[in-house]
Amino acid sequence: MADAETTAKTKKKADRTGFEPHIIGFLCNWCTYAGADLAGTSRIGYPTNIKAVRVPCSGRVDAMYVINALKNGADGVLVSGCHPGDCHYNQGNYYARRRFMILREIFSAMGINPERLQMSWCSAAEGAKWAQIVAQVTEKIRELGPFEGI
Amino acid sequence: MEQLIQEAKKLLEENKVDVVIGYRSSPLPPFTRPAFIRRPEDCEQLVFNCGSVYNLTRYLIGLGEKPAIVVKGCEQRGLVVLEQENMLPRDSYLLIGVGCSGQVDERKLREGGFDRLPEQLSDELMADKCLYCDQHNTPDADIFVGDEVESVEPRTERYAGLDEFFAQDYEELYHHWTEVFSRCIRCYACRNICPLCYCEQCISYVNMPQWLPRSVADNNNYLFHMRRVLCMAGRCIDCGECERACPVDIPLRTLYKRIAQKIEGFFYGYRAGNNREQLPPLQDFNKDDSADFIL
Amino acid sequence: MKMQKLSEDDIRAGLDKLSRETVVYAPMEQEGRLDFRKMEKGGEVELGARKTIMSAKKLFLPQAEELFSFKAGKHSVEMIDPPKDEEPLVLFACRPCEMRALEIMDKVFNWDYADFQWNERRARATIIVFACLEPLTETCFCNSLGIDSSRSDGADAIIYTTAEGFFARAHSEKGKKALKVFVGKDEEAPEFTTRDFPEKFNTDLQEKMMENFESPTWKEIAPACIGCGICTFVCPTCHCFDIQDEGGRRVRLWDYCTGADFTLMLAHQPRPTQYRRYRQKVMHKYSYYPTRFGEILCTGCGRCIDQCPQNIDFREVLKKCNRLAPAETGGEE
Numbered sequence A: 001m002a003d004a005e006t007t008a009k010t011k012k013k014a015d016r017t018g019f020e021p022h023i024i025g026f027l028c029n030w031c032t033y034a035g036a037d038l039a040g041t042s043r044i045g046y047p048t049n050i051k052a053v054r055v056p057c058s059g060r061v062d063a064m065y066v067i068n069a070l071k072n073g074a075d076g077v078l079v080s081g082c083h084p085g086d087c088h089y090n091q092g093n094y095y096a097r098r099r100f101m102i103l104r105e106i107f108s109a110m111g112i113n114p115e116r117l118q119m120s121w122c123s124a125a126e127g128a129k130w131a132q133i134v135a136q137v138t139e140k141i142r143e144l145g146p147f148e149g150i
Numbered sequence B: 001m002e003q004l005i006q007e008a009k010k011l012l013e014e015n016k017v018d019v020v021i022g023y024r025s026s027p028l029p030p031f032t033r034p035a036f037i038r039r040p041e042d043c044e045q046l047v048f049n050c051g052s053v054y055n056l057t058r059y060l061i062g063l064g065e066k067p068a069i070v071v072k073g074c075e076q077r078g079l080v081v082l083e084q085e086n087m088l089p090r091d092s093y094l095l096i097g098v099g100c101s102g103q104v105d106e107r108k109l110r111e112g113g114f115d116r117l118p119e120q121l122s123d124e125l126m127a128d129k130c131l132y133c134d135q136h137n138t139p140d141a142d143i144f145v146g147d148e149v150e151s152v153e154p155r156t157e158r159y160a161g162l163d164e165f166f167a168q169d170y171e172e173l174y175h176h177w178t179e180v181f182s183r184c185i186r187c188y189a190c191r192n193i194c195p196l197c198y199c200e201q202c203i204s205y206v207n208m209p210q211w212l213p214r215s216v217a218d219n220n221n222y223l224f225h226m227r228r229v230l231c232m233a234g235r236c237i238d239c240g241e242c243e244r245a246c247p248v249d250i251p252l253r254t255l256y257k258r259i260a261q262k263i264e265g266f267f268y269g270y271r272a273g274n275n276r277e278q279l280p281p282l283q284d285f286n287k288d289d290s291a292d293f294i295l
Numbered sequence C: 001m002k003m004q005k006l007s008e009d010d011i012r013a014g015l016d017k018l019s020r021e022t023v024v025y026a027p028m029e030q031e032g033r034l035d036f037r038k039m040e041k042g043g044e045v046e047l048g049a050r051k052t053i054m055s056a057k058k059l060f061l062p063q064a065e066e067l068f069s070f071k072a073g074k075h076s077v078e079m080i081d082p083p084k085d086e087e088p089l090v091l092f093a094c095r096p097c098e099m100r101a102l103e104i105m106d107k108v109f110n111w112d113y114a115d116f117q118w119n120e121r122r123a124r125a126t127i128i129v130f131a132c133l134e135p136l137t138e139t140c141f142c143n144s145l146g147i148d149s150s151r152s153d154g155a156d157a158i159i160y161t162t163a164e165g166f167f168a169r170a171h172s173e174k175g176k177k178a179l180k181v182f183v184g185k186d187e188e189a190p191e192f193t194t195r196d197f198p199e200k201f202n203t204d205l206q207e208k209m210m211e212n213f214e215s216p217t218w219k220e221i222a223p224a225c226i227g228c229g230i231c232t233f234v235c236p237t238c239h240c241f242d243i244q245d246e247g248g249r250r251v252r253l254w255d256y257c258t259g260a261d262f263t264l265m266l267a268h269q270p271r272p273t274q275y276r277r278y279r280q281k282v283m284h285k286y287s288y289y290p291t292r293f294g295e296i297l298c299t300g301c302g303r304c305i306d307q308c309p310q311n312i313d314f315r316e317v318l319k320k321c322n323r324l325a326p327a328e329t330g331g332e333e
């Protein structure tokens, strides 16, 4: 019977000293992704904890992507898209905003700190803002410690 | 329920519908069963009482025949959502409305050792959703049978106890839910019985990639249920069927209701199926939605 | 016949001792739900006439079981056997219908391939059956299928409940050994017989079902079925399984023929409607299995009736199947 009941809480119990969070960023191609590029070309430094995944629009990010990222070892997730009104597809970010508002509520109801899911608006011109967002998110997740759920 | 029988007979005789979906009595609790009646002479079997617990609207999608269906007030909200989601046009079925003053809770009935339906249903035996019901008579019915039920004061609050329960810290909640879901046997009855779980290809079927691992283990079950809470967000009409079906008594609606409560607060008092004009929250957006969690 | 006479205290004391020596599974209640659970210290075993939600099948065919795991190297794949569980196991107080189900399933698990996991677990287990002299619940119908629930010859031991106490008798060496932990004197036991149910079912449905495979009556057999997995999961004889890869582990999982994803292929579902799936369930039990193995795949335990959320009564289904008639016109649409 062991198989049926295993794997529950056998995930790594990393110690917190020197903990470097893994963060997955789902970045909209039309804005944040370019913004991150700009930060790079302007040589603005920011924490390397974030691994970027380019998506066509923040509205494309299915809640399952976020859940799966956490399940497969991420400690936090950042979804970042165009500012309200600027979405390349007009409304994608508005839908995304509602979706993740609700997902955060689901997280907190089921016992996952909703702060592990962050969202931001960041345009292609905001290289400096991007660096600041990443620093902020990394700090938040670092405080929360390693994710040990699911 | 003479009127129900007569109306059903007429519909079948006049060929207005192919099948009447309703309730017939049964020797086993809750003392009725779903009935699919196709011959006028079988209409005599139809009953409606406080043991008519089933939400029959889940049979409508993909039925392939023109039905008339008995629908209680609370369940009618599901039809509204299905309509808003373009799954079931309003003219594809005939709605037989009833007045319902409460349904039994099968578990309480069984535990109480009843061998027949009580004449007068006491609050102790009643399903919890009925204690705060605000829609005792089916709105929007094509045919209304029987007497309208006078609305009674709700005895409990819809979201009673939720704030206190969810005030626990995350670790406790996580522990609670993994523990509860560890007894889930993944029979998917909660999904299959739900009037709003109509996807032909449920994400839990998909195994390339396998989003939701199927083997029963606490964390896999937890994940499946997280996905289901997500599916029901802003759509659950609180008919209670999932909990009734669950063979291991998982309190699924505690989560569904919590999200519904939050959604009601966020999105301008939205309640699934209450108002045809107000779209389900995830089908819609408002430029002024709260944005304070966004960096 | 002489049998070992035991009081309730004798049984509880014996179980306590037994559970310290080996793994014991017995019906135990948790928050009102009775199920076969592993006996821990102080656990209260249900000795009365109550039915568990799930049958004892899960001890021999776990709901999810790792077959092997694998690790891919650069040029190689390493296959790893799952951890082996070799402890002897005592299954206490399952019912004759469940024992019978194990014997029925032995056939399919040793048919074209000897399933070593199944056989190994069967060999490892000592099964002590509680006889049913009365039906446990009003949904039991083993007797209507011609099963005598006052005996269970395949079990290692059997225990009878009477007003004066319990009578135990071993059928095998393993049973004898297990019963040794219970004190109690040998006494002359009365003759045990089950109450006969008035209703008897004709289970000889193989040909009738085959001949009427396309009968439109199938649509009326269980139109309320929602296609969940409850009835098959609680059934002591349902044994269909699915094999899936889950992150480097290959697992065998219970599957359910009533579900829309059973036999679902990439582009095609050969049983596209619910009545066809339900027909498969009935026919596997009462036609295909008896044709191949000479026994129906149902022992009348009634769990499917107890747990079906839509209150489908399998006895009613059987009666309807007896009335199956050929299609008046053409075949399936």
Ligand code: SF4
Binding pocket: B190, B193, B194, B195, B196, B197, B232, B235, B236, B237, B238, B239, B240, B241, B242, B243, B253, B256
């Ligand atoms: S989730 Fe449960 S309560 Fe909500 S609509 Fe579906 S079956 Fe009804």
Ligand code: SF4
Binding pocket: B183, B184, B185, B186, B187, B188, B189, B190, B191, B242, B245, B246, B247, B248, B249, B250, B252
């Ligand atoms: S009905 Fe209950 S046991 Fe079945 S899948 Fe849903 S929660 Fe799990």
Ligand code: SF4
Binding pocket: C222, C224, C225, C226, C227, C228, C229, C230, C231, C232, C258, C307, C308, C309, C310, C311, C312
């Ligand atoms: S338990 Fe009932 S509804 Fe579920 S598959 Fe079985 S017969 Fe159908």
Ligand code: FES
Binding pocket: A028, A029, A030, A031, A056, A057, A058, A059, A081, A082, A086, A087, A088, A089, A090, A091, A092, A093
């Ligand atoms: S295109 Fe950037 S959020 Fe939609």
